[in-house]
Amino acid sequence: MTSFRMRLAPGLFLFALLCCSSPQQAGTQxxxxxxxLPEGAVPxxxxxxxxxxxxQGVLLWGGLGGCTFNGVCGDGVRFDVAARSWTPxxxxxxxxxxxxxxxxxTGQRMIVWGGVGCGERPQLPCGDGAAYAPDTDTWSxxxxxxxxxxxxxxxxAWTGQGMxxxxxxxxxxxRVLGDGARYDGASGTWTPMSGxxxxxxRRYHSxxxTGQExxxxxxxxxxxxxxxxGDGAAYxxxTDTWRPLASAGAPQARWAxxxxxTGxxxxxxxxxxxxxxxxxxxxxxxxGARYDPQRDAWSPLSTxxxxxxxxxxxxxxTGxRMWVWGGAAAKCGNGGSGACADGAAYDPASDxxxxxxxQGAPLxxxxxxxxxxxxxxxxWGGLGGxxxxxxxxxGALLVP
Numbered sequence: 001m002t003s004f005r006m007r008l009a010p011g012l013f014l015f016a017l018l019c020c021s022s023p024q025q026a027g028t029q030x031x032x033x034x035x036x037l038p039e040g041a042v043p044x045x046x047x048x049x050x051x052x053x054x055x056q057g058v059l060l061w062g063g064l065g066g067c068t069f070n071g072v073c074g075d076g077v078r079f080d081v082a083a084r085s086w087t088p089x090x091x092x093x094x095x096x097x098x099x100x101x102x103x104x105x106t107g108q109r110m111i112v113w114g115g116v117g118c119g120e121r122p123q124l125p126c127g128d129g130a131a132y133a134p135d136t137d138t139w140s141x142x143x144x145x146x147x148x149x150x151x152x153x154x155x156x157a158w159t160g161q162g163m164x165x166x167x168x169x170x171x172x173x174x175r176v177l178g179d180g181a182r183y184d185g186a187s188g189t190w191t192p193m194s195g196x197x198x199x200x201x202r203r204y205h206s207x208x209x210t211g212q213e214x215x216x217x218x219x220x221x222x223x224x225x226x227x228x229x230g231d232g233a234a235y236x237x238x239t240d241t242w243r244p245l246a247s248a249g250a251p252q253a254r255w256a257x258x259x260x261x262t263g264x265x266x267x268x269x270x271x272x273x274x275x276x277x278x279x280x281x282x283x284x285x286x287x288g289a290r291y292d293p294q295r296d297a298w299s300p301l302s303t304x305x306x307x308x309x310x311x312x313x314x315x316x317x318t319g320x321r322m323w324v325w326g327g328a329a330a331k332c333g334n335g336g337s338g339a340c341a342d343g344a345a346y347d348p349a350s351d352x353x354x355x356x357x358x359q360g361a362p363l364x365x366x367x368x369x370x371x372x373x374x375x376x377x378x379x380w381g382g383l384g385g386x387x388x389x390x391x392x393x394x395g396a397l398l399v400p
């Protein structure tokens with residue numbers, strides 16, 4: 001079977017989703033047990049939702065679905081992991097409907113910012129945000145003064161004291177961005193981030209918070225036409241300074257990859273742009289690498305037993321392993337192409353991969369949301385099934 005691409009938002013591409021679940025390989029030890037999520041007050045969107053874990057439940061908000069005439073949603077829900085139940089979030093003073101936004105968890109609130117779809121035109125970017133408090137089920141608007149310019153496709157992180165926002169795209173002008181700002185959680189004010197030494201403008205990049213620095217790597221340097229980037233930089237909020245990441249040993253330039261922080265290293269995997277398979281057909285990226293900020297050094301990840309090259313997958317850190325599941329690939333674990341329903345767990349200590357369970361796994365999908373709850377991998381939505389462009393409205397938990 002062959003795959004084809006569909007345009008879902010300005011500059012956003014995903015490969016078609018064509019295949020089904022991978023059969024369990026006889027004699028192969030697999031990790032985890034799948035549990036289907038129950039029905040209930042599920043999100044209106046199934047694609048491009050912003051998701052955080054609040055310590056007890058998974059908060060999902062916004063995204064794409066059948067919510068409005070332009071498919072952009074402005075509703076949210078909370079899934080209580082222990083009770084296995086759904087509860088709608090209040091809509092009073094909630095942000096306007098949007099997609100391609102970000103969300104971070106502060107320890108008390110979920111902060112939603114930016115995105116695309118704030119208006120009757122689906123390409124109109126959003127330059128505002130709001131904070132949601134689960135304890136009181138209330139929203140409060142963020143300050144607008146000093147905030148970054150309206151954008152989507154950006155990255156955001158919570159540092160313990162504030163939120164960092166950087167990069168992305170302004171879709172009306174098809175312009176990638178290379179600036180950002182810091183939001184102070186105590187004062188509610190914005191401060192521009194220094195541009196000296198910052199990475200060049202990009203979208204579809206990865207960014208992880210180490211506890212001291214924000215590591216930005218890869219992405220696409222183009223809006224109308226994607227251009228793979230293979231560089232990055234580390235930002236220190238304490239000094240408002242950037243330093244370049246080493247280039248020796250870094251992964252091949254790519255965009256739409258994933259990155260997780262292990263506590264000592266950043267692990268980069270997958271993505272697009274590692275060559276071309278024809279006009280408008282960027283090649284999936286094989287393999288990945290680990291970056292040690294203390295040594296400013298890269299080293300490759302083992303490819304033995306690793307997931308096949310893909311994008312649109314999820315990657316989470318469990319505390320001891322990186323779990324990777326789903327995505328779109330030219331060849332999935334079962335030999336089919338398109339959407340995949342397989343994955344693997346990576347152990348940095350031994351540089352080895354172990355397959356994740358396929359028994360009872362959700363339908364094959366790509367572009368889904370995934371978050372580690374402390375005890376399980378939460379999966380929701382995505383696109384999948386015979387090339388349909390309709391977002392899925394189901395999910396599952398993978399319990400170790």
